[in-house]
Amino acid sequence: MGAAVKSAVLLVAVVLGMLVEVPAGHAAGCAKSTQVYQDPPSWAQKLIDPSRIWLLTKGSGQTVAVIGAGVDGGNPQFGRDQVLPSDDLVSRPGGVPDCDGRGTFAAGIIGAQPSPDTTFVGIAPGVKLLPIRYTAGSGDTSGGNPGQLATAITQAVHAGAGTILVDVPTTVDSPALDDAVGAAIAAGSVIVSPAVGTQGSTFPTALPGVLSVGAADRNGAAVQAEAGDYIDIAAPGADLVSTAAGGYGHVWPVKDSAAAAAYVAATVALLRAYQPKATPAQIVNRLTLTASRAPGGGRDPKLGWGIVDAYTAVTSQLPLTAPGPDAAPAAKAPPTLVPAAAPAQPPLNALVGGLALGGVGLAALAGLITVTIRRGRERRWRVSP
Template sequence: MKVTAALFVALVVALFVDVPLAQAAGCATSSEVYQDPPSWAQKLVDPSRIWLLTKGTGQTVAIVGAGVDGSNPQFGHDQVLSSDDLVARPGGVADCDGRGTFAAGIIGAQPNDQTTFVGLAPGAHLLPVRYTAGSGDTNPGDPGRLATAITQAVHAGAGTILVDIPTTVDSPALDGAVAAALAAGSVIVSPAAGTQQGIVSYPTALPGVLGVGAADRNGVAVQTEAGDYIDVAAPGADLVSTSAGGFGHSWPIKDPSAAAAYVAATVALLRSHQPTATPAQIVNRLTLTASRASGGGRDPRLGWGLVDAYTAVTSQLPLTASGPGTSPTTAAAPALVPAAAPAQPPINSLVGGLALGGVALAALAGLITVTIRRGRERGWKVSP
C-alpha cells in the first residue's frame, strides 16, 4: 500500500495521542461497527442489572462541548434534542471533534443487534450544547462561553450537565453559572482532563461540581491532573462508543474526559430512581458507594474510587449531605445495605420448605425412637 506523507503524519499522530485516525486527518468519522464481546468498561458497569429499576427515563443530560452527531442510528428517535450553538459548526458538521458523540453513546446509545455496545442510560434524552469547535479551537477554552453554555443547559431543563470539554481558565462568570445551576437543581459532572503537570480543569475544580478522574482496566489513573476536587473515577482507557459521521464506533479510545460520561449516565439513572435528591445528595451517594482501592482513602487522581452505578442506585443509603459537594471520610461513611436479592419462585420456596420440614420430622422421629429404647432398657413404664 502506498502511504502518502499526509497519511503517514496522520498515522503517527493517531498512534501517539490516542485519537481516532479520522480525527487526526480531519473530522472524526467511522463506518466500523464494534462486534467484539462487551468491553471491560461495559462489563464493569453491567447496565442490564440496573435496567430492572431504571433506564434514566425522564432525564435530560446536557453534553457541553463540541456538539453531538444525532444521526447515528444507535440514538433513538428524538432522543438527541436540538439546541442553539454558541460557535459556528466547522464545515457544517454536527460533531467534527467526535468526542461529543462518543460521550453521548456512553450515556444513551440504544441496544442494537449489530453490536454489543450499548449506553448506560438509554432512556435519557441528550442535549448537545456546543461552546467550542473542539480540538481545533484555541486552547484554553473560553470560560465565559462555557458559562453561557451551562446556563443554556439549565434553561433547557437539563437535570444533569456533562462538561465534556472543560476549560483550563476560571472566571467569575463561570463561577456564577455553576452556582446558579446547582441552586436550580442540576448536577454538574466535569472531568479532570489534564494530562500535563499543573493543569487544573474548570468547572471540575469548583465547589459542588462532581469532579471525575479516569482509570484504566488495572485501576491506574489515566490523567495527570490531581486534586482534592476529584470525587470519583470511571473508565477512561480502551473504551468503545458511537462515532460521528454515520453508524459506526470508535475503539479503543483513551480519553480522560470520556470517564465523566459514565458518571453523568449514573447520575441520570440515580435521578430517575431518586427524583427528589439534591445535587449535593447525589454527589454524596456516588462517593459513598464508589469502589475504593485498598486502604479505603481518597486518591488525589481517582477520588474515592471507581463509580459503582449498581450500588449507587440500589443501596439503601440515606440521601444526606451537609453541603454541595460534601464527600465522606472513611470513618464517617455509613454501612451500605445492598438491595435485597430477588425472591425465589414459589415452587422453589415450596420445595425448600418441604425439604426442611422432612428433615425436621425425621430428626424428631429419630429422637423419639432413641428415647423409648433407652427408657425400656431402664425399666421405664408408660402410664396409661
C-alpha cells in the same frame, strides 16, 4: 487538448464522487466511521454492568446536557428524537454536528440504545441528550472561552437538564463561570466535569460543588495528569468503545480521560430518575460513599474516593443526609450499605424454578393425602361429627 483532458478527468471524478457513499453531514477532516463493534462487551461496560440496574431505572424522564463540541445525533444507535436539537454558541466546522467526535463518543456512553448489531450499549438508554456547542473542537482538551461555557451551562439549566456533562472543560476560570456553576447547582442540576488538564487545573472541574471525575485504566491506575483534592470519583478512561460521529458505527479502543465523566453523568441520570427528590449535594455524596475504594480507603489525588459503582449507588438504602467523605473524623465512616429490595418482576429462571418447586410440593402433598385416605379405609376410620 490539455484543457479537454482536464475536463474529462474532472467529469469522471464527479461521476465517481456521486457513486461513493459519503456519510450524511460528513466534511473533509472530520471524524467518520463505518465499523461496527462486535467484540465481547468491553471491560468498562462489564464494570458498570447497566443491565442489572435497568429493572429499577433506565434514566427515563431525565435530560443530560453534553456541553462541548457537539453531538452527531444521526448515529442510528441513538433513539428517535433522543438527541434534542443542538444549541450552538459557535459555528459548526464544515457544517457537521460533531467534527472531532468527542461529544458523540460521550453521548453514546450515556444513552446509546441496545442494538442486535453490537454488544455496546449506553448506561442510561432512557435519557434525552441535549448537545450544547460552545467550542469548535480542535482535538485538544483546552476547551474554549469560559464566558461561553458559562452561557452554555445557563442554557442547559433553562432547558431543564438535571445532569450537565461538561465534556470539554476549559483551562481558564472566570467570575461568569463561577456564577453560572453556582446558579446551576442551586437550581438543582448536577454538574459533572472531567479532570483533563496537562499542566494545572481545569474548570469547572476544580470548582466547589462540581462532581469532578478522574480516569482509570482496567488495572485501576490513573490515566490523566491532572490531580487535586477536588477530584471526587473516577471511572473508566482507557480501552473504551462508543458511538462514532460521521456515520453508523463505533470507534475503539479509545484512551480519553474526558470520557470517564460520561460514565459518571450516566450514573447521575439513573440516580436522578430513581431518587427524584435528591439534591445535587446528596447525589455527589451517595456516589462518593459507594465508590469502590482503593486499599486504604483514602482519597487519591487523581482518582478521588474510588471507581464509580453504579449498581451500589442506585440500589443501596443509603440515607440521603449521610455525612460525606469530607465530614469531620467522628462522622467520616460511611454508614452500612443495605441492598435495595429485589425488583417486583423476578428473573425468568427464578420464576420457572419457583413454579417447578411449587409443582413438586403439590405432587408430594397429593401423594400424602392419597396414602392417608387408603389407610383410613383399610382401618375403617370415620370422621367424627
